Amino acid sequence: MATKVAVLGGGIGGLTAGHELASRGFDVEIxxxxxxxxxxxxxxxVPDSGTQGRRDLPGEHGFRFFPAFYVHLPDSMSRIPFGPHGATCADNLIGVEAIEIARYDAPPIDLLARVPRSILDLKILIKEIYSHFLPLPMSDLEFFAERLWQVMTSCEERRYAELEPQSWWDFVDAENRSPEYQKFLAEGLSRSLVAARAQEGSARTVGQIQVRLADGMIRGGKGTDRVLNAPTTDALIHPWIAEITRLGGTxxxxxxxxxxxxxGDRxxxxxxxxxQGSSAIEADYFVCAIPIEHLDPLIDTGLLSAAPELQGVKDLAQNVRWMNGIQFFxxxxxxxxxxxxxxxxSPWAITSISEAQLWKHLDLSQYGDGKVRGILSVDISDWNTPGTFDPKKKAKDLDLQQIADEVWQELKRSQNVDGKEILRDDMIHSWFIDTDIEMSHSARPHPVANLEPLFINTPGSWKQRPKALTSIANFSLASDYVQTQTDLACMEAANEAARVAVNGILDATGWTGQKCRLxxxxxxDALRLWREHDKHRFEQGKPWDGRLIF
Ligand SMILES: Cc1cc2nc3c(=O)[nH]c(=O)nc-3n(C[C@H](O)[C@H](O)[C@H](O)COP(=O)(O)OP(=O)(O)OC[C@H]3O[C@@H](n4cnc5c(N)ncnc54)[C@H](O)[C@@H]3O)c2cc1C
Structure with a gap:
């Protein structure tokens, strides 16, 4: 009889685990x-939006971004068949050309047109590039370039020992510098494209992500910034479940x-x-792919005494912040x-993507009432800072209509510049906010509640985060908060953690075939020699010097 594995949670982590196990003949239930x-x-x-047989409008929890450094998730996608002609879900990834920085009342900046051609140029070119359009003193640019250089040329051991305990914000001395320095450099790309919060994230996590994003842009090509060519459920989730089902999973x-x-100890x-009711499900192995804040209440004293490292889950369960999407149809x-x-x-740290141009094969006239032609999908990453427009409140303190109003005003003020009117009020057909944002009836402590916040790698949290394999031989973890190489709460991390969890089961069951690739x-790589030099210095107890000479 096949070994039975129960996968708890069916997000990216759970689907990855289910896929890897089912493709090796395990009896999987998610x-x-x-x-x-x-x-x-x-x-x-969008509930009840489709009329006369059309599909409901395609809303999203938040838009999806697949940076160039992702490897694990694209590998899974390349093994999920899509459609009848031999394509896979990886074929649904398309490279996009631009990352635009939009400002209030000023023309936008196209970032990709301005990237250096080699990582070695980055330090010099940060100064050259930004000095052309930012009112920043050269000393600020030099200081920031030096900090980025420190991340890139520090050995791994030093990044754990010296960067992990401090916040990125402190590391780049953002508090003592100008708002422009904070916005363009300290927060930079990590501001809202990924959940690497500059103010709260560890210098190691945010620094590494900034370097990986910059490296991806420098290497260029179509893979710099990838998105799906259709709503995520159509382009990835449904085909993935179909493949798991085809392989015998449920x-x-x-x-x-x-x-x-x-x-006992299992x-x-x-x-x-x-x-329909409640039942007990037994299995040989359990892969837990539930988010940290939902796993916390399930960890009782029995589980904790068998796996004391799960105390880290309890301690970090509130290390979550709000990030949710709103779509303007x-x-x-x-x-x-x-x-x-x-x-x-934007005080609410909004980011957007215009979907219709990317969802080329999606006939929007077949959705909703047939009148929608464009979708501006926006993520709100800061729910705790007052907005720009009346009533100038935090998103958390507003109702859904007020949230939509503020976001639309922020979009207009950033897009309608230089005499252009790109966004007009009469274009709005409707809007939709993620259903995880719920209006609270009591309005206390906030009018809205978030059922699905996102984990943040705060300074020092690495040591508290559990590994995928726990001390309980038949219980592993496969979610975005687990210790991974990716080290950021994102789809890639969830996928990587799930692979490690599955490899643990393969080892335990004496599997002799191919394990999950990691x-x-x-x-x-171009800076490897610098890091080797730094490792030498680190082992001798010497500080980082960013040089190459031994
Ligand atoms: C707005 C937003 C935008 C994002 N954009 C990107 C992006 O562009 N690129 C990127 O890589 N990452 C992005 N992320 C992060 C990424 O979505 C997550 O890190 C990743 O999807 C997490 O996957 P997971 O499987 O670990 O957890 P989840 O996706 O949270 O899945 C966990 C599952 O467990 C289920 N569950 C919870 N409790 C229980 C229970 N008690 N019993 C059974 N099931 C349970 C939930 O229903 C859920 O389906 C974004 C996140 C947000 C919030």
Whole structure:
């Protein structure tokens, strides 16, 4: 009889684990709490928006960005068949040309037109590039370039020992510098494209991500910034579940794990609550792909005494912040740029992408009432800073209509510049905010609540974060907060963690076939000699000097 594995949670981590196991003949069942599969990566059809047989409008939890440094998730996608002609989900990834930085009342900046040609140039060119259009003193530019250089040329051991304990904000001395320095340099690309929060994230996590993003841009080509050519559920999640099912696995939605039961030093069963009732599911192995804040209440004293490292999950369960999407459905297609736009003056740290130009094969007239022609998909990454426009409040303190109003005003102020009117009020057909943002009836402490926040790698959190393989031989973890090479709460990290979890099961069951592939994520290879030099110095207890001479 095949070894039975219960996968708890059906987001990117759970789907990856289910796929890898089912393709090796394991008996896999995935249990997910929600009606719509895919976790934070899911699309959300706008309820009751489709009329006369058309599909509901394609809403999203938040738009999807696949930077060039992702390798694990694209590998999974290349093994998911898509359509009848031999294509895979990896073929649904398309490279986009531009990353635009939009400012209030000033023309936007196209970042990709200005990247250096080699990582070795980065330090010099940061000064040259930014000095052309930013009112920043050269000393600020030099200081920031030096900090980035330090991340790139520090050996791994030093990055853990010296960068991990401090915030990126402190490391780049943002607090003592100008708002322009904070917006363009300290926050930079990480501001809202990824959940690497400059103010709260560790210098190691945010620094490494900034370097990887910059390296991807420098290497250029179509892979710099990739997006899907259709809503995530159509382009990835549904085909993935179909493939797992074809391989013999099962995906159960609306199945909430309410308890994890130990017997001796192993997990014996989980309790699953469905609309039909509650039952105990036994399995040989359990892969837990539930987000950290939902796993926390499931860790009881039995689980904790068998795996004391799970205390880290309890300690970090509140290390989550809000990041959610809102889509503006428009009666015209407003292209803006072929890629993402960062709104550096937005106090709510919004980013946007205009979807219709990328979802080329999607006939929007077949959605909603047939009148939508464009979709501006926006992520809001800061819910705690007052907005620019009346009533100048935090997103958390507003109702859904007020949130939509503020975001639209911020978009207009950043796009309608130089006498152009790119966005007009009469274009708005409707808007949709992620259903995880719920209006609270009591309005206390905030009018809205977020059912699905995102994990943040705060300074020093690395040591508290568990590894994918726990001390319990048949219980592993496969979600974005787990210690991974990717080291950022994103789809790539969830996929990588799941591969490690599955490899643990393969080892334990004496599997002799191919294990899940894992890639390391080093800093740019061109700077390897600098890092070797730094390692030598680190071992001698000497500080980083950023040089090459031994
Ligand atoms: C707005 C937004 C935009 C983002 N954009 C990007 C992006 O562009 N690129 C990128 O790489 N990453 C992005 N991310 C991050 C990325 O979506 C997540 O890091 C990743 O999807 C996490 O996958 P996961 O499987 O670890 O967890 P999740 O996606 O959270 O999946 C966990 C699943 O567990 C289920 N669950 C929870 N509790 C239970 C329970 N008790 N029983 C059963 N099931 C349960 C949930 O329903 C969920 O389906 C974004 C995140 C947000 C919030």
């Amino acid at each position: 249990f997910d709490a929600k009606k719509i599969p895919g976790g934070k990566a899911r699309s959300i059809p 995906y159960h939605s609306q199945s909430v794990i309410t308890a994890i039961t130990m017997e 997990v014996k069963s989980v309790t699953v609550q469905t609309p 428009l009666t015209e297609d407003v292209k803006i740029v072929d890629g993402h736009t960062l709104y550096v003056d 890639w390391s994520m080093p800093m740019p």
